[in-house]
Amino acid sequence: MDGLRDPGIRKVGSQSSIDTDVFDITRLLDRPRAVNIDRHRSLDERAMSEHSVMGNAKAVDSSESMNSTMETGPRLGFETPISSTPRSPNPNVVDAWDALRRSLVYFRGQPVGTVAAIDYQSEEVLNYDQVFVRDFVPSAMAFLMNKEPDIVKNFLLKTLRLQSWEKRIDRFKLGEGAMPASFKVLHDSNRKTDTVVADFGESAIGRVAPVDSGFWWIILLRAYTKSTGDTSLAESTDCQKGMRLILSLCLSEGFDTFPTLLCADGCSMIDRRMGIYGYPIEIQALFFMALRCAFALLKQDAEGKEFIEKIVTRVHALSYHIRTYFWLDFQQLNSIYRYKTEEYSNTAVNKFNVIPDSIPDWLFDFMPIRGGYFIGNVSPARMDFRWFALGNFFTVLSSLATPEQSTAVMDLIEERWEELVGEMPLKVAYPAIEAREWQIVTGCDPKNTRWSYHNGGSWPVLLWMLTAACIKTGRPQIARKAIELAERRLAKDGWPEYYDGKLGRYVGKQAKKFQTWSIAGYLVAKLMMEDPSHAGMICLEEDKAMKPALKRSSSWSC
Helix, strand or coil, rough: CCCCCCCCCCCCCHHHCCCCCCCCCHHCCCCCCCCCCCCCCCCCHCCCCCCCCCCCCCCCCCCCCECCCCCCCECCCCCCCCCCCCCCCCCCHHHHHHHHHEEEEEEEEEEEECCECCCCCCCCCCCCEEEHHHHHHHHHHHHHHCHHHHHHHHHHHHHHHHCCCCEEEEEEEEECCCCCCCEEEEECCCCCCEEEEEEEECCCCCCCCHHHHHHHHHHHHHHHHHHHCCCCCCCHHHHHHHHHHHHHHHHCCCCCCCCCCCCCCCCCCCCCCCCCCCCCHHHHHHHHHHHHHHHHHHHCHHHHHHHHHHHHHHHHHHHHHHHHHHHHEHHHHHHHHHCCCCCCCCCCCCCCCCHHHHHHHHHHHHHCCCCEEEEEECCEEEEEEEHHHHHHHHHHHHHCCCHHHHHHHHHHHHHHHHHHCCCCCCCCCEECCHHHHHHHHCCCCCHHHEEEEECCEEEECHHHHHHHHHHHHCCHHHHHHHHHHHHHCCCCCCCCCCCEECCCEEECCCCCCCEHHHHHHHHHHHHHCCCCHHHHHHHCCCCCCCCCCCCCCCCCCC
């Protein structure tokens, strides 16, 4: 990988010990685990010979009764016996595992996910007692790393069944492939029945359907397969169909002239109106990652081949578009500053007709000479120059970013540590929207006041994404420093959802305590630092060719 620095790793017994600043990520990600998957190293090798990796595909149990919006399902795991928790001399780790166990949700005696939060001090439960698709991902990774894959498998199958429900909101039918934002399991102790109630956006704040749930599902399916070596789940008829349905929604042709995916505000982790309508970098990065994961998992049968060809075309166009038009560093900022407007024809340099005067003043001071990042959004006559953490980290993890761009993203974090990390990792977006602009953009949202929640708040869950990106780019010292910061207060403060203030100094004014993905994000970060090969389940190698004529390989190590 071109962006690595001074590779080197030393072994201590059977464990890998990372040198202070440097190690060879390619050796770590490729280190043999219990995985035997015949898949794709790079999209550019698709025509090469491939072996059959079918295994004995397990048919998904379809005997469960299903209604149009309800199915029989869970309770929290307070009473259910659970496997032993790994013990560590670090009390934060012990506390985190205990809290994660308490968040487990059961359906017919089987764990199927984790609730968003267990806040013993709050009387307002809202939807925090539900299992969210995106929220469960770090929990799933923690369980996979702890060799407890059944929880993840149960979750994947449960959400897959929910996908098949008819989804209507105010008499309008959603696309067949839409995945739920969340689901809740109701337990009737008298009738001894469990019932699942799913939310596809009809109950969400703003009534916005999640675009990212389907992407997270595919990414998690790949992580499960990579971690366990169990190909039968991904190759089952139902999982193959589920992936195709998701891809049908996002690969459909229309009037758009860009390969990016048009999205509404509130359709992603930024679940309130924050002016990200259009082509937010978070969705584009997850879209790219899901496409590459689906490419690795889809069968080469008649139905699969059609989608494989579409993926090849879209990945090529999407990577070029994002790398070219969403990237910003000092040199690019200076070019935009000198843009001419009202340019016509395909020779135009200012292709989106961005007015240089629209560049915000804060950006000139924020942009370092060393470093760069993918801006929040690009659309005609408008660039959102804000930093969004999740989108940037997933450009690195998916190799949507080039090795040079990945290195520059990590450089930016080091150069702007005070602004992006502060006292509690990590800013979800930077900078905050203030004053009159806040009123207009957020609709005077009281939860998104400046430096709070999604408007410049600090979210501990982002720690695992930062750590994975650090491992992939050979910068473990950055992750180590961020983890040490989090450990000073995170458990002591009760694992809050987010922190407020420019430095992330204060527990969020409406933050729930014992937020599960804050807990799981910390655990995943610690587990990856102890054994960097774990990052292989979420990191994809760079596709060096990225050409239209892409080929399959006979192995899958990406």
